[in-house]
Amino acid sequence: MFIMIFLKLAIGFLGLWVITFVIGKKEIGQITPLDFFTAILLSEIVGNTIYDDNVTYLHLIYALFLWMLFSYSIEKLSNHFIQFRRLTEGRAVLLVDKGEINQKLLQACKLDFNQLIVMLREKEIFDFSEVAYVLYETNGKISVIKKPEYEYVRIKDLGLQVKQESPSIPVIEKGQILLDTIRGIKMNEVHIRSMAKEQGFTEIKEIAYAEYNQEENKLVIIKKR
Template sequence: MNGSLILSLTLELTIGFLGLITVTYFLRKTQINQITPFDFISALVLGELVGNAIYDEKINIFYILYAILLWTCLMYIVELVTQKFKKTRNFLEGNPSILIRHGQIDFNQLKKEKLDINELQSLLRTKDVFSIREVEYAVLEPSGSVSILKKSKYENPTNKDLNLQEKPVYLPVTFILDGEVLWDNLKASGFDEKWLNKQLHANNVNKIKDVLYAEWKKDEGFHIVQYKKEG
């Protein structure tokens, strides 16, 4: 392989890579489990188009850009169509399916979704439900995940149920990660290097590099996890 081929392949891979990142950012979902089967297939097709274009010597960089642009436009049009025309959502995105209703399994829906009892139990376990008897409703989402509404006697009691006084909730802030200080987080929380060193010394830590993870929470203070020492 000569230098010109290496340069050409490097350029095509880089542009293809950046193009896929752009498509992902432009059409991204907030969570990976929100991806519908159509989105998943579209991603596979786009990856195949780019891959074939990159390794086919007869295809130049402009074909790669055209393939990415065209497929992105088609996906974007589908997104617009599903937003403006509700009737198209059933076909392109799918509908939720109620697998358990009032505590009873809907076997017709199971058959329609091509699921068996073992697969249903597996889906329930992903929601920390290990017995079907605990479930009042189970809804299979278009993404393939399942949403659970437990029977009232199996629901965890809330502070309101127990007549407990409400307490403020604070978000933990990471100060050290993999032996490096996150200075922006530290300063945003109103602390400085002197305060951090004081907390480290209080926990018998001499070097920041010895810290795997350290966080601070307003109601619980400083928490530190050190690298496990060998031997």
């Protein structure tokens, strides 16, 4: 009995992990209604089979595989067919147009004025007169365009020249070299060791953490204590 529960829990954990990577990772704020439904159903599939003696771990594997196949197929169809994506994810709704609230669409989205004002405050907008357009996105958040006179001044508006920054890349952690911490960026171990040596670190084990700064072509190093 206990061995079977352990096997089911282990399979459920690994299965959900695999499904997450197969169908894609999203932040909580990006979850669509389909993703929410998927999460609930997966929890039911795993939860209801753990303590049911009539359901073996093979049944659990089969159920997880089928749901992964369904979810993967829906994701692929959504990516290839716009109409199908609209069906599964919905469409953005224009709640405010040129400063005027569309009350019919607001009600259709099951929102009221107070909820809209709260979401605007979360965008650091405390005066509705500043708003020109509001889009209610499929993930339940809003995107806002302010009226021109209330927009922040941008650097290009001032005619200033700026240099585009690029992300720093973690390359060393706890004395170990990391070559592919960011998917799509591959680091060279020889180059990492060379830069560390130039900064006085002959042994990588002496470094607790290091990031590679692409603009300056050097490491930002935190030494072990």
